Amino acid sequence: MSCATVTSLRALPRVAAMLVAVAVWVVPVLWVVATSLKPRTDIFTLPPRLWFTPTFEHYRVALGTADILRGLSNSALVATLTMLLTLLISIPAGYAYARLRFPYREPLFFYTLFTQMAPPVGFLIPFFLAFSRLRLLDTHAGIVLIYLSMSVPFAVWLMTTYFLDVPRELEEAALVDGCSRGRALVRVVLPQVYGGVAVTAVLSFINAWNEFIYASVLTGARVRMAPVAIFGFLTTEETLWGPFAATAVLIMGPVVVLALLAQRQIVRGLTLGAFR
Amino acid sequence: MRPSRIYPSPGEGPAASAELPGAVPGGRALPRLDREARLALLLVGPSLAVLLAVSTVPLLVLLGASLFRIELTRPWVGGFVGVANYAAMLEDVRFWHSLQVTAVYTLTSVALQLLLGLAFALALSAVVRGQGLLRVAVLLPMILTPVVVGLVWRTLLLTPRYGLLDYLSILLGLGSHSWLGDPRLALGAVIVMHTWQWTPFVFLVLAAALAALPVEPYEAALVDGATPWQRFRFLTLPLLRPAIVTVVVIRLIIALRAFDAIYAATGGGPGTATEILNLYAYRVAFNSLNLGYGAALTTALLLFTLGATVVFGRVRGAVEASP
Incomplete structure (x- = not known):
């Protein structure tokens, strides 16, 4: 042989x-x-x-269903808002944890990570009680606020790891040249972590877009989200497989496109926890 | 029990963190450090304020609610009941059953994920061509909307006679079954579904760990004439041990949070055949509208997850510390 x-x-x-x-x-x-x-x-x-x-008949039926169309646009709006707020909150925090010395830094970082351990079902009852009093049930603001509880811990941690990878010398050089810390962050450090910002953005968008439990209990007819609306095709009286499959494609399509665009970074982001 | 700060106003963030003990170290600190610390608290403040409002306060509210009787169908029977909800839980057959289902579901699916993920990682470690396609393929199930995945399994894949997997089962001579409707098959079916979703995670982590293994021991083993099995048993497996423990810990913790896909596929049924603790708590709180008892059940769930996290974290630390 x-x-x-x-x-x-x-x-x-x-x-x-x-x-x-x-x-x-x-x-x-x-x-x-x-x-x-x-x-x-x-x-x-x-x-x-x-x-x-x-x-394309099934797509016509799916998009002709008011609930689905509204669900997709609600989901897109809520996921985008969640993503933007998450970035706004987690980029500065990640920078501080990676670079600055301050009292209680480790315990606060641990606290940030720890908050994401709780299963979402645990938060449902308190949110339901609070939201019915604050009149936040079935509002965009309410659901975005809750989605921050899922995305912020993860995003802060992810951004911290990316900031830690930036060589300190770059920033110190800028500080010596007379830049303020804020200016150095925006002009010198931030461009080095664009990859990390992209992963954080993509993953927080996907998490909010995919979320179901909170959406099913805390939103109603007005702010119904796509993953809840799709149940409408699968009632006990009838199962409309065609429009159901079309809606499934419409819901999963954006996620797949985002994943294809940033696959390497997403794989890194998803498996990072295993290596730190 | 009134959650007063569910909605952080702008500017509340820095103020909230300035109240943290030790934030102002007094005159002892150097002016430069003081400024750095203040900047840091300004930067982390908003994240801490949000987490306090949407995660810590709700947990306290949950603990409080578990001590009350809150039934939305019978609003007049409310009131403080102490630990009565917890006492009821211990006598609740359905609670113990859901714990059992959770244990079987979590342990079986993580074991399957580990075996299959390790097998795929070993088999595919040397494949050069097609890595890109493979990465996309394994990325899909992890990022697809879990509730839609559950619905797709329930309809397009597992429907008797018309589902793709049921059709395969007929072709293989195993016959057509009501996979999700038969209490004897349903738990197995949702375990297979969960395994399909999350084996890629184990595969990716172990494949990365394999790629990072040192070459020298293998060269030495080849010189010594070690068989492939010996190389796997005495080199690869011990070298991979930290990665395996880590991935199992992460998967176990996340499997305890599973909800969406199983809810979409079976809703906990038929009967209570696939009712994990998560689903039971959800059903009690939002189908029976018994929020007080539901809060006690989710508190128990939280304690289990917390306990598991601490125990698994210890195991992981011990393995990493050992030579």
Whole structure:
């Protein structure tokens, strides 16, 4: 047996594992996309029909449903606001934890991380009680405020790790040249962590866009979010698979696009916790 | 029990943190340090104010609520009841059942994720071509809207006869089943779903750890004629141990928070077959509208998560400290 055959035979299980991995995680997603484009009569044909004339009928139905359209725009608004506020709050905090000396720095950082340990179900009851008194139920402000509780701890921690990677010398040089700390932060340090800002932005947007528990209890008809609205196609009386799949694609589409744009950074952001 | 500061006004942030003990170290500190500390508190102030308002105050409210009887369907029976809710919990068969389901769900799915993630990481560690495609593929399940993932599994994948996975099961000769409707199959089905969602996380972390392993021991082992199994058992596994422990700890803590996908797929049913503690607390509070008892259940859940975090953190620290 020649050397080349040995290596190619050795590679066989690896190639097989690769194909299995891609199939296991990609096929279900493609299946949703295919269903969303199938004519109604083809959705339930067995064996599954792989060749069909694509139709946008289900998307028309989905977007023609007031609840879905409003859900998508509410979700987009709330996720964008959450992302912007998260950046506004967490960039300065991350910088301070990474660079400045101040009393109780470690305990405060630990506190920030620790707040995200609590399961969201734990916050539902207090938020419900508080929001019904403060008249914040079913308002954009209320739900954005709650989403900050999910995104701020994570974002502060992520930004801190990115600021720690910036060489101190850069900033010290700027300080020596007469820059104030604020100016040095904006002009010299911030451009070095644009990657980190992008990951923080993308992940806080995705988290808010995907959120379900708070949205299901603390919002109603006015501020209904897309992940809650999609349940409307799956009632006990009828299951509209076509429009359901189309809505699923509309909800997951933006997330997938963002993930494709920033995949390396997101993988780093998601797995960072395992290495620190 | 009135949460007075749920909504931080602008400018409240720095003020709130200036009240922290020790924030003003008096005249002892050098002027430069003093200015640095003040700037720092200005920068971290808003984040602390937000977290205080949306995370610490709510937890205190939760603790308070668990000592009251609050039933929205019967508003007239309210009042302070002390630890009665907790006493009721200990006698509640459904509570103990939900704990059992949580344990099975969490431990089984994390074990499966570890086995599959490690297998994939080992098998794919040397693959050069297609890394980009692979990264996208494994990224998908982790970032897709969990509640939509749950609904997709419930409909397009697991519906008897028409779901893709049920069709596969028929092709494999296993027959068609009501995967989520049969109490004997439902828990297994949601465990498989959770494993599908989160094996990629284990895979990514372990693949990165594998890539960072030193080469020298392997060269020495090859010279000594070690078999692949020996190399795995006596080199790779011990070297990966810290990464494995870390990933298991993180997955266990996050699995304890699982809610969306399982809620969408089964809602805890059929009956209580897939009712993890999270779902039971949610059902008590927002389906039966018994907020006081729901608060006691979620407090118990919080304590479990906290305990698990502390215990797992210790284990992780011990493993990292050992040679």
